[in-house]
Amino acid sequence: MTIHAINSAAILQSKILIVDDQEANVILLEQILLREGYVLITSTMNPCEVCELHRQNNYDLILLDLQMPEMDGFQVMEGLKQIEKGSYLSVLVITAQPDQKIRALKEGAEDFISKPFERAEVLVRVHNILKIRLLNNELHNYNAVLEQRVRERTAELKEGYQETIFTMTRAAEHRDEDTGAHVQRISYYSRVLAQTLGMDEEFIENIFFASPMHDIGKIGIPDHVLLKPCGFIPDEWDIMREHAAMGAKILGNSKSPYLKMGAEIALNHHERWDGSGYPNGRKGEEIPLSARIMSICDIYDALRSKRPYKSAFDHIKTINIIIYGDDRTQPEHFDPVILDAFKRTHEAFCAIFAEYEAVEIL
DSSP states (O other): OOOOOOOHHHHHTOEEEEEOSOHHHHHHHHHHHHHHTOOEEEEESOGGGHHHHHHHHOOSEEEEESOOSSSOHHHHHHHHHHHTTTSOOOEEEEESOHHHHHHHHHTTOOEEEESSOOHHHHHHHHHHHHHHHHHHHHHHHHHHHHHHHHHHHHHHHHHHHHHHHHHHHHHHHHHOGGGHHHHHHHHHHHHHHHHHTTOOHHHHHHHHHHGGGTTGGGGGSOHHHHTOSSOOOHHHHHHHHHHHHHHHHHHOSOSOHHHHHHHHHHHHTTOOTTSOOSSSOOOGGGSOHHHHHHHHHHHHHHHHSOBTTBOOOOHHHHHHHHHHOOSSOOGGGSOHHHHHHHHHHHHHHHHHHHHTTOOOOO
16 A cells, blocks of 8 residues: 545545635635535535534544633643544634734634635645645554554464464374363463453463463373373383473574463473472572463462373362372472462352363272
8 A cells, every 4th residue: 555645636625614704704714615616515604513514523633712702722732642642733823913813823723714715825725735635634544554563463363373373282182192182271261260360461372372281291201201191100100201392492592472472381380389399409480480370370270180190180179189188199299379260250150161071980
């Protein structure tokens, strides 16, 4: 799209309002403009009507007398400025007082016409202001189109990032079929907790799309370990724990906010608040917030899901384990603030699990 020169025909189609309390002045201005070829001319002798008329008709030019009863031209301009906030105020004032011309220009008028009227002056000043007005409108429309294109391109880039995420996540699911529904639910759990914690919209969106990538590193874990139907021996545990660092490496060095947070979560989602987690034994706020949120979501869904080494637990048993602990999971493993948020939102977790491919409780 390009900005085009304004032709005379477009100028003559402009909407003009004449405001003067003297009927003779209104008639004279109308005749001057009509003879020149202007056709969309409206007039009023009541200055109190001007703002409402402009709201209804959005005039391209207002010819405004400054000396009027009840409401002078300066007061009318103040009202018009409230309507045209941040926009071009297309007002051409009419005055016989030289000292009022400078004041009118300072208060927002674009130009002035002196009384008594001279036809040539009226036409030149009207033409020039309308040309500027129409160019300003075209520039505004041009900017609006550019902004829309930027929004569309941004949406395309976001879709591209998201498709990358889903592709990588599907690759991980292919290796570990039991966790296919798990990664779906994780997005919704994480969003609920982030919202409950009062995080901003950017963080909430990022964690929604980043959290499914937490186990992307399992792509690099050998099948004989990943798919083992019973507990791991120490050497196998060492191999399995490598998936955290491996996932961070896969997702690292990206400009995408989703992949950046995904790498952060992948590396740290098995860390524990008390420092007993892996791979780096981080504790407390050393662990990124996204990973602290993800940790409790991951544990909840793992407890609710059937695995080769365990049956699925119901919601009540799961929240009791998280809140009170058992031989593997302790409340000290979780950020206390996030644990409290979980206590307040656990029913939402239950609903999410039921909606997104919940497994049968055995």
